[in-house]
Amino acid sequence: MSTEKTPSSVSSSSSNYEVCKGFNGLDKVLLRDARGSSAEVYLYGGHVTSWKNDQAEELLFLSSKAIFKPPKAIRGGIPICFPQFANLGTLDSHGFARNRFWTIDDNPPPFPTNTLSKAYVDLILKPSEDDIKIWPHSFEFRLRVALGPGGELMLTSRIRNTNIDGKPFSFTFAYHTYFSVSDISEVRVEGLETLDYLDNLQKKERFTEQGDALTFESEVDRIYLSTPTKIAILDHEKKRTFVLRKDGLPDSVVWNPWDKKAKAMTDFGDDEYKHMLCVEAAAIENPITLKPGEEWKGRLELSTVPSSYFSGQLDPQRVIQGS
Numbered sequence: 001m002s003t004e005k006t007p008s009s010v011s012s013s014s015s016n017y018e019v020c021k022g023f024n025g026l027d028k029v030l031l032r033d034a035r036g037s038s039a040e041v042y043l044y045g046g047h048v049t050s051w052k053n054d055q056a057e058e059l060l061f062l063s064s065k066a067i068f069k070p071p072k073a074i075r076g077g078i079p080i081c082f083p084q085f086a087n088l089g090t091l092d093s094h095g096f097a098r099n100r101f102w103t104i105d106d107n108p109p110p111f112p113t114n115t116l117s118k119a120y121v122d123l124i125l126k127p128s129e130d131d132i133k134i135w136p137h138s139f140e141f142r143l144r145v146a147l148g149p150g151g152e153l154m155l156t157s158r159i160r161n162t163n164i165d166g167k168p169f170s171f172t173f174a175y176h177t178y179f180s181v182s183d184i185s186e187v188r189v190e191g192l193e194t195l196d197y198l199d200n201l202q203k204k205e206r207f208t209e210q211g212d213a214l215t216f217e218s219e220v221d222r223i224y225l226s227t228p229t230k231i232a233i234l235d236h237e238k239k240r241t242f243v244l245r246k247d248g249l250p251d252s253v254v255w256n257p258w259d260k261k262a263k264a265m266t267d268f269g270d271d272e273y274k275h276m277l278c279v280e281a282a283a284i285e286n287p288i289t290l291k292p293g294e295e296w297k298g299r300l301e302l303s304t305v306p307s308s309y310f311s312g313q314l315d316p317q318r319v320i321q322g323s
């Protein structure tokens with residue numbers, strides 16, 4: 001359990017955050033926005049573990065059995081999958097960024113557009129000598145976690161090839177976001193209809209999504225390809241819709257382990273699958289390749305809007321046209 005200490009505040013003309021101890025003495029960064037929304041980021045994994053709205057309601061799922069003990073990745077929140085998604089390579093599942101210690105970078109290279117909010121933190125991950133033994137490349141991975149003026153959670157990843165041997169490298173990537181939902185059987189996902197997906201439960205065979213929005217009644221583990229920049233998760237019971245906006249991340253993984261897999265995971269409660277859904281903005285089908293000196297950027301913005309169950313509610317144009 002955590003031994004909370006007085007947080008140390010960092011406040012400059014631009015950013016404003018606090019650092020304190022989380023579970024097992026691991027350092028975590030607290031972000032608070034003037035209107036009351038907040039977020040927590042563990043330096044272990046560069047891992048967002050909490051995002052709350054101005055009513056202090058938690059919006060991300062974090063397992064009650066999450067193990068905050070390296071090298072185990074934290075179950076819930078937003079693990080960063082890099083440089084490998086799942087088992088698509090020789091590294092351990094989802095690569096190593098989610099179980100390395102990141103550091104705070106108070107002087108990152110400037111962003112082309114300035115964040116309006118002061119509630120943000122910049123983290124950086126560089127490979128250790130041991131990392132280079134398993135993935136022989138030098139890189140700088142900069143992650144900015146920010147709260148927007150309306151309580152949005154914004155994650156920006158900038159990954160640069162710093163190889164001095166002239167070699168390019170390729171990677172796959174995902175923001176493995178665990179959303180908190182009231183009841184998985186009352187949830188629907190809009191934005192992925194009619195798209196192709198690779199089904200992880202059927203040897204990555206390619207299928208085409210049929211018909212209407214996605215609903216859930218059994219295990220799902222799919223990589224949707226060439227997905228739109230905006231996806232919505234409608235939580236009927238909560239009357240809340242999560243809106244994901246993404247940039248640089250063409251694919252979207254949808255995952256719920258359902259009952260059997262839930263029971264098999266030591267860091268996940270048997271019934272917790274009912275209260276979570278992963279929708280992961282990702283770059284998987286076409287790995288990103290960077291030459292030395294090149295940088296890639298992948299951005300995810302999460303927000304919530306009140307909603308009813310009816311499809312089309314999100315898009316004012318469609319409501320006006322009555323379709």
Ligand code: BG6
Pocket residue numbers: 073086093094176200221222253255280
């Ligand atoms: C998802 C994958 O992104 O992550 C699933 O599509 C996987 O196949 C899940 O089971 C959880 O992975 P892990 O390594 O955190 O247990």
